[in-house]
Amino acid sequence: EDKVVQSPLSLVVHEGDTVTLNCSYEVTNFRSLLWYKQEKKAPTFLFMLTSSGIEKKSGRLSSILDKKELFSILNITATQTGDSAVYLCAGDTQGGSEKLVFGKGTKLTVNP
Amino acid sequence: SQTIHQWPATLVQPVGSPLSLECTVEGTSNPNLYWYRQAAGRGLQLLFYSVGIGQISSEVPQNLSASRPQDRQFILSSKKLLLSDSGFYLCAWSAVVPGKLFFGSGTQLSVL
Numbered sequence: 432e433d434k435v436v437q438s439p440l441s442l443v444v445h446e447g448d449t450v451t452l453n454c455s456y457e458v459t460n461f462r463s464l465l466w467y468k469q470e471k472k473a474p475t476f477l478f479m480l481t482s483s484g485i486e487k488k489s490g491r492l493s494s495i496l497d498k499k500e501l502f503s504i505l506n507i508t509a510t511q512t513g514d515s516a517v518y519l520c521a522g523d524t525q526g527g528s529e530k531l532v533f534g535k536g537t538k539l540t541v542n543p
Numbered sequence: 544s545q546t547i548h549q550w551p552a553t554l555v556q557p558v559g560s561p562l563s564l565e566c567t568v569e570g571t572s573n574p575n576l577y578w579y580r581q582a583a584g585r586g587l588q589l590l591f592y593s594v595g596i597g598q599i600s601s602e603v604p605q606n607l608s609a610s611r612p613q614d615r616q617f618i619l620s621s622k623k624l625l626l627s628d629s630g631f632y633l634c635a636w637s638a639v640v641p642g643k644l645f646f647g648s649g650t651q652l653s654v655l
Contacts (some may be wrong), residue, residue: 465643466643472648473633476643536586
């Protein structure tokens, strides 16, 4: 059975800290790994990773994929209170249907 | 630009009552459409997806059903709600890029 496991499940930090969120996956016919941010309701897309070792970066957020060890990390530097959210990781499979296997998410709280 | 609308935002229904949640996408044609459920402490669970009008695939057995009467409209229904149907329901669409989903704002359903 396909599964995606995220750790930690929750994390509390102070503004300015750097955080690393982890995601391991076991997904049949793996195609890509995606990260989403869910602040209140609708998850919003952050990154899609398909190749090992190539970092994707957007401002203070960055992510990298290791297809050999089957994991990905999401880094956030100089955290701000606006980074407080649930971060979701998802594995995308090949096989003719567009569906993602989601992890339970990491709830990040950034205190001022 | 593409937008996705989902309503209602919250819904409280008695056990045994019917359900109809609606989702529409604007600004794109022939999108793939999805219904997800997010229960407390659990990841996003895919319920249904559709690649075209009248084409519905179900991922988990349940007392819910989905329909796609128009290209941009996706409806989640139930004839008789169960307590276990409570949760946060998200509609989403994807286009050409596999796996990259755009989510609606969700419906918080409480079955009492």
